Amino acid sequence: MRYRNFPMVPRVVFGNGSFLQLGEILMPKRKNSEAPFIFFIDDVFDGQPLITEVPLLFNDQIIFISSEEEPKTEQVDALVAKIKESFPVLPSGIIGIGGGTLLDLAKAVALMLTNDGSAAAYQGWDLVKKPAIYHVGIPTISGTGAEVSRTTVLMGPEKKLGINSDHTPFDQVLLDPKLTQGVPKEQWFFTGMDCYIHCIESLNGTYLNAFSQSYGEKALELCHEVYLKDISKEDSRDKLMMASWHGGMSIAYSQVGIAHAMSYGLSYLLGVKHGIGNCLVFQYLEEFYPEGVKVFKQMQEKHQIKLPTGICAHLSEEQFDIMINVSFGLVPLWENALGDNWKEIMTYDRLLQLFKKI
Known part of the structure; x- marks a missing residue:
C-alpha cells in the first residue's frame, strides 16, 4: 500500500x-x-x-x-x-x-x-x-x-x-x-457552494479517509453556520474563509465527485463559471447525494437564489458529446464518486440525461 x-x-x-x-x-x-x-x-x-x-x-x-x-x-x-x-x-x-x-x-x-x-x-x-x-x-x-x-x-x-x-x-x-467585504450576494453564494459541494463529494466518496474526513466535516459544519444560521457579517466572513481552507484540505487527500466532473464539461463547452456550474449540476444529483442536495436547496431558498434554466436546451448531439467526453476524462473524480466500476454505473446515456435537465 x-x-x-x-x-x-x-x-x-x-x-x-x-x-x-x-x-x-x-x-x-x-x-x-x-x-x-x-x-x-x-x-x-x-x-x-x-x-x-x-x-x-x-x-x-x-x-x-x-x-x-x-x-x-x-x-x-x-x-x-x-x-x-x-x-x-x-x-x-x-x-x-x-x-x-x-x-x-x-x-x-x-x-x-x-x-x-x-x-x-x-x-x-x-x-x-x-x-x-x-x-x-x-x-x-x-x-x-x-x-x-x-x-x-x-x-x-x-x-x-x-x-x-x-x-x-x-x-x-x-x-x-x-x-x-463587498462581494455581490450571488457570487458569495455560488463560490461558497463550491466549498459546500467539495465537502459533500469528499465525505461521500470512496477515497474518504480519516484525514480528509476531519477537514471535510469541519468545513461542512462552517458552511451550515454561514448559509443556514443567522450570524453577523464579520463572523460569516471569518467562518467562510476557514470553510474554504478546510474544504480545500479535505480534497487534497481525497477527491471531488460527480458535480465537479459535470461542471468541468459545462465550463469547457459553454464557459459557465465553476461555482454556478456546480450548483446547476448539483441540484439534480439527489440519487447520489440525497442529504447534500436537500440541504443545498434549503440554503438556496434561505438566500433566495434563482438558478438559470434551459442552459443545455438547444445543444446539438455533437455539443453534448464534447461535454460528456470532457466530464468522463476526469477519471479520479468518477472513481471517488462511484468506485472502480463507475463506467457501469454512469453510462453515456445516463450522463446525457443528467445534462439535458440543466
Whole structure:
C-alpha cells in the first residue's frame, strides 16, 4: 500500500487587516532590486483603496486581470511571455490577489516561468518537473479552496483540467477576511457552494479517509453556520474563509465527485463559471447525494437564489458529446464518486440525461 506524500502550504497568515503585513512578508523573499514582484489583481479592484495598500517597490508591477472568464492555458502562456520580455531576470515572485481564477493563474504562471513549453502540456497529474518561483495567494472571495490546493484549473485547447503537481501549492497564503467585504450576494453564494459541494463529494466518496474526513466535516459544519444560521457579517466572513481552507484540505487527500466532473464539461463547452456550474449540476444529483442536495436547496431558498434554466436546451448531439467526453476524462473524480466500476454505473446515456435537465 502506497500513501500519498502531498505538500501543504508552508506559511499562512490569518486575520482581519493582515493584508497590511504583505510588504514585511515579501521583503526577505526579494532577490534584488532588478527582480520584481508581479501582482496579478482582479480588475474589480482597479481604482479601489486596496491598490494603494499593495507594497510596491523598485520595478514591481501590477497586472489587472478580469475574472469574468475561466483561466486559460493560452492566457498563462501570454502572461509568461510578457513577463520574460519585460524583465531581464526571473521575478522574485508572483502574488495572486482575487478569487479562484486569479489564484489559479498566479500558480500556473509561477510554474511556467521555470518549466518550458505551453501550460497545456502540463494539464494532468504530476507532469511538472521543476519547482515554481516563489508565489503567494491572497483570496478576496471564499469557497474555491484554490488557496490551498495542489492544482491550478485551466481551460486548455482540448480539455479543462488542472496542473496537478507537488510544485503547484503556494509558498505563502494570506487570509484576510476583510478583503471579502463587498462581494455581490450571488457570487458569495455560488463560490461558497463550491466549498459546500467539495465537502459533500469528499465525505461521500470512496477515497474518504480519516484525514480528509476531519477537514471535510469541519468545513461542512462552517458552511451550515454561514448559509443556514443567522450570524453577523464579520463572523460569516471569518467562518467562510476557514470553510474554504478546510474544504480545500479535505480534497487534497481525497477527491471531488460527480458535480465537479459535470461542471468541468459545462465550463469547457459553454464557459459557465465553476461555482454556478456546480450548483446547476448539483441540484439534480439527489440519487447520489440525497442529504447534500436537500440541504443545498434549503440554503438556496434561505438566500433566495434563482438558478438559470434551459442552459443545455438547444445543444446539438455533437455539443453534448464534447461535454460528456470532457466530464468522463476526469477519471479520479468518477472513481471517488462511484468506485472502480463507475463506467457501469454512469453510462453515456445516463450522463446525457443528467445534462439535458440543466
